[in-house]
Amino acid sequence: MSMTTPLYRRVLVKISGEALMGGAGFGLDPATVDRIAEEVAGLRNEGVEVALVVGGGNIFRGVQVAASGIDRATGDYMGMLATVMNALALGASIERFGATARVMSALEMPAVCETFSRPKALRHFERGHVMIFAAGTGNPFFTTDTAAALRAAEMGCDALLKATNVDGVYTADPKKDPTAVRYDRVSYDEAIARDLKVMDAAAFALARENRIPVIVFSIHEPGSIKATVMGNGRGTLVGG
Numbered sequence: 001m002s003m004t005t006p007l008y009r010r011v012l013v014k015i016s017g018e019a020l021m022g023g024a025g026f027g028l029d030p031a032t033v034d035r036i037a038e039e040v041a042g043l044r045n046e047g048v049e050v051a052l053v054v055g056g057g058n059i060f061r062g063v064q065v066a067a068s069g070i071d072r073a074t075g076d077y078m079g080m081l082a083t084v085m086n087a088l089a090l091g092a093s094i095e096r097f098g099a100t101a102r103v104m105s106a107l108e109m110p111a112v113c114e115t116f117s118r119p120k121a122l123r124h125f126e127r128g129h130v131m132i133f134a135a136g137t138g139n140p141f142f143t144t145d146t147a148a149a150l151r152a153a154e155m156g157c158d159a160l161l162k163a164t165n166v167d168g169v170y171t172a173d174p175k176k177d178p179t180a181v182r183y184d185r186v187s188y189d190e191a192i193a194r195d196l197k198v199m200d201a202a203a204f205a206l207a208r209e210n211r212i213p214v215i216v217f218s219i220h221e222p223g224s225i226k227a228t229v230m231g232n233g234r235g236t237l238v239g240g
C-alpha cells in the first residue's frame with residue numbers, strides 16, 4: 001500500500017471500449033487490456049473498492065450498425081453484447097493480476113456470467129471483488145456512460161471516473177475543433193447547457209442528481225486511473 005490516502009474509497013471507472021483496441025481498428029488489443037487490468041487490480045491493494053463499466057465502441061455501436069440497414073434497437077443489442085465481450089476479457093485479465101473480478105450483465109445470459117442484481121453486487125463488493133457491469137443499462141437507446149452513472153448511483157460510489165481517449169472536457173470536441181479549450185473544472189449545469197458531448201446529457205444529469213463527481217481523463221496515460229483515485233490526476237472535474 002502507498003503512503004498517501006486515496007481521495008475516493010469506492011469508485012466506478014468507465015473504461016472506453018474504443019481504447020481497448022489499442023492501435024488496431026477493431027476488437028481487443030491484449031497488451032492494452034492487460035495494462036488497464038493491472039492498474040485496476042493495483043487499486044485493490046490501496047483498499048479502494050472498484051466497479052467498472054466498459055463501453056463497446058471497439059466492436060459495435062448501435063448507431064453505426066443502424067447505418068448499415070439493421071434497425072437501431074437491434075444494433076443497440078449488438079452493442080450491448082459487445083460490452084459483455086469486453087467485460088469478460090477485462091475480468092479474466094484482472095484475475096491474472098491477482099485480484100478477483102465478477103462480471104454482472106444487465107441482460108440475462110446465465111451460462112456466461114451473473115445477471116445484475118444490486119444486493120448481490122453489493123455483497124461482491126464487500127468481499128473485495130472488482131465488479132464489472134456489462135451490457136450497459138440493458139436497454140436500447142442508452143449508452144454505457146448512462147449505465148456508468150446509473151451503477152455509480154446504485155452502488156453508492158464516491159466518484160465516476162471516465163477513462164477515455166481525451167485528457168479532459170473541452171469547450172468543443174478537440175478532435176474536431178483545434179481551437180477547443182480544456183477545462184480544469186466545469187459544472188454539471190454548464191456541461192449539459194453547452195452540450196459538451198464527452199458524455200451524454202442523461203449521464204451528466206444522473207451524476208448531478210446524485211451529486212457524484214465525474215472526472216474525465218486520458219486512459220492512454222499509464223498510471224492515470226490510480227493517479228485520479230489518489231487525487232493527483234490531470235483530468236477535468238465535472239461537479240456542482
Ligand SMILES: Nc1ncnc2c1ncn2[C@@H]1O[C@H](COP(=O)(O)OP(=O)(O)OP(=O)(O)O)[C@@H](O)[C@H]1O
Pocket residue numbers: 015016017018019054055056057058144145163164165166168169170171172173174175196197198199
Ligand atoms: N466537449 C468535449 N470535450 C472532450 N471530448 C469530447 C467533447 N465533445 C466530444 N468529445 C469526444 O468524446 C469522446 C469520448 O466519448 P465517447 O463516448 O466517444 O468515447 P468513450 O465513451 O470513451 O468510448 P466508447 O464509446 O468506445 O466506450 C472523445 O474521444 C472526444 O472526441
Ligand SMILES: O=c1ccn([C@@H]2O[C@H](COP(=O)(O)O)[C@@H](O)[C@H]2O)c(=O)[nH]1
Pocket residue numbers: 017054055056057060061062063075076077078079080082083135136137138139140141142143144145147
Ligand atoms: O445501456 C446501453 C448501453 C449501450 N448500448 C449500446 O451499446 C453500444 C456500445 O456502448 P457505448 O456506450 O457506445 O460504448 C452503444 O453504441 C449502444 O448501441 C445500449 O443500447 N444501451
